Amino acid sequence: MGIIEKDIIIIGAGPSGLVCAIEAAKQNLDLLVLEKGLLVNSIYNFPTNMTFFSTSEVLEIGNIPFISHSDKPSRKEALEYYRRVSTAYNLDIRYRQTVKSVEKKHFKFEIKTQDQTYHCQYVIVATGYYDTPNLLKVNGEDLPKVKHYYDDAHPYIGQNVAVVGAANSACDVALETYYKGAHVTMVIKDDSIYEKVKYWIKPNIENRIKEGSIKAIFKSQIKEIYSDRILVDTPDGEQEIANDYVLAMTGYRPDYKFLKHIGITLDPEDHVPVFDEQTLESNIKQLYIAGVILAGDNTSKLFIENTRHHGKQIITDIKQKISANYA
Ligand SMILES: Cc1cc2nc3c(=O)[nH]c(=O)nc-3n(C[C@H](O)[C@H](O)[C@H](O)COP(=O)(O)OP(=O)(O)OC[C@H]3O[C@@H](n4cnc5c(N)ncnc54)[C@H](O)[C@@H]3O)c2cc1C
Missing domain, CATH: 3.50.50.60 (FAD/NAD(P)-binding domain)
Incomplete structure (x- = not known):
């Protein structure tokens, strides 16, 4: 397949990636989400019987009501909810697309997955932390048990x-x-x-x-x-x-190797990325960061509840940049 061109590419279809995609869709921007696994892949891999600590209301995105049977929703209810959100907004999500590299070439970004190349003007990285566990670093940790x-x-x-x-x-x-x-x-x-x-x-x-x-x-x-x-x-x-x-059960951390590989600068102490508080733009112009990766090692500080506004912040800035280019 040839190169796919879009205005905005969002990496990760977790709650943060979805929020960004929804805000971009609301502004009629040409967007695409690349997801290495499934829709809300991290939540899908949570313990089968887990219950969220947040009430369903504060997990809502895109102004779509989240109705659950008790005050705190289950994983199963959350999966159903985010599935409905993505179909309600008809989001273009490409699954089984693991982003391997993001490079700025002239005025465009070139994104490569295992089998496809994409070009875009703006990139939003929303890759979460659930894929990288904090290891015990002891002998025997690699045993299947x-x-x-x-x-x-x-x-x-x-x-x-x-x-x-x-x-x-x-x-x-x-x-x-x-x-x-x-x-x-x-x-x-x-x-x-x-x-x-x-x-x-x-x-x-x-x-x-x-x-x-x-x-x-x-x-x-x-x-x-x-x-x-x-x-x-x-x-x-x-x-x-x-x-x-x-x-x-020792927690998880963002994939710092991946973030560094694509050029994002991280604080040497706590791995908090360099970003603009208002726009969430990283040290790389037109490349934004959304969701829990903004917390670096302090993963318990950011969660769905308090990152739901990231999409609006980022898309407002992208919209302004696009308008400035046409002015
Ligand atoms: C057990 C548990 C319970 C929780 N309970 C709550 C709660 O009650 N309330 C609350 O607000 N928060 C809760 N959280 C935290 C919440 O789940 C996270 O804050 C949230 O999932 C983060 O959203 P995100 O979109 O930033 O990242 P994620 O949900 O992790 O999404 C990142 C996505 O990016 C994809 N991805 C990663 N790398 C690549 C790549 N290279 N290429 C393509 N795709 C990629 C992943 O597959 C994934 O789908 C809980 C977390 C855990 C572990």
Whole structure:
């Protein structure tokens, strides 16, 4: 196929990419979304039974009401909602298009995926963080029993499971697997459950730990993983614990290698990209950043709720630039 030309190309069909696409569509701009996986790929890969911590109202985009059965929607409801949003706006999304490079050539950007070249005037990068887990960086992490993504509890019934971490996802996973019959040990590097764990989860996990139904080893870290056990560094010395699965719920981070590769400058300390607060334009003229990647390492600071306005900010600036070019 020949080169595909568009005014605006958005990389990523998560909530942020969709918001940008909707705003561009509202302005009758010629847009295309390139997505390496599926529509809202990250949400699709969230735990099967997860419930959002936000109410459905604050996850709404494009002025389309999000109706859920209880105050906080489930993953399944969110998938249905974002599917309806994308069809309502008839967005042009090309799936299975993994962006490998973005290069400015003369006055245009050239974007290459695994099998196609695209040209455009404006690029919006909205690639999220869910594809790059924070690794434990210990021997044995590459064993198949170590998971950085949790799906559902069934595989862990009756097994010795180590859950690493103490934030929302780790607490959710520890509780869900325990209630389904796993023998759960939490390995936590600090001396308590993370203080900002949601108020409806925190007392539950703390009480399960107190009564001993979920074991927790605080101020500890996994040192090595073997097929049948783990070696844990604890304040009382090294401990060997029988183990069938390690569920490393240690968070995710944007793909910094990709961002640097396309020329975005990142802060050397916290990897926050260089961007204009008002327009979200990066250090590269006419290349914008949307969504959670703007937070760098501080991924818990930005989420769907507080990034829904990014699309408007970016498209307002693009519209002004286009008008200035025609003036
Ligand atoms: C378990 C969990 C629960 C959460 N609950 C809430 C909540 O209750 N409320 C809330 O507001 N937020 C919540 N969040 C956070 C929220 O999911 C994220 O903030 C949101 O998904 C970020 O949207 P995004 O569009 O920036 O990134 P993403 O949703 O991650 O979308 C990025 C997209 O880009 C695609 N992509 C990546 N690289 C490429 C490439 N090279 N080429 C093409 N496509 C690419 C990905 O496949 C993906 O579809 C939760 C997160 C988790 C993990």
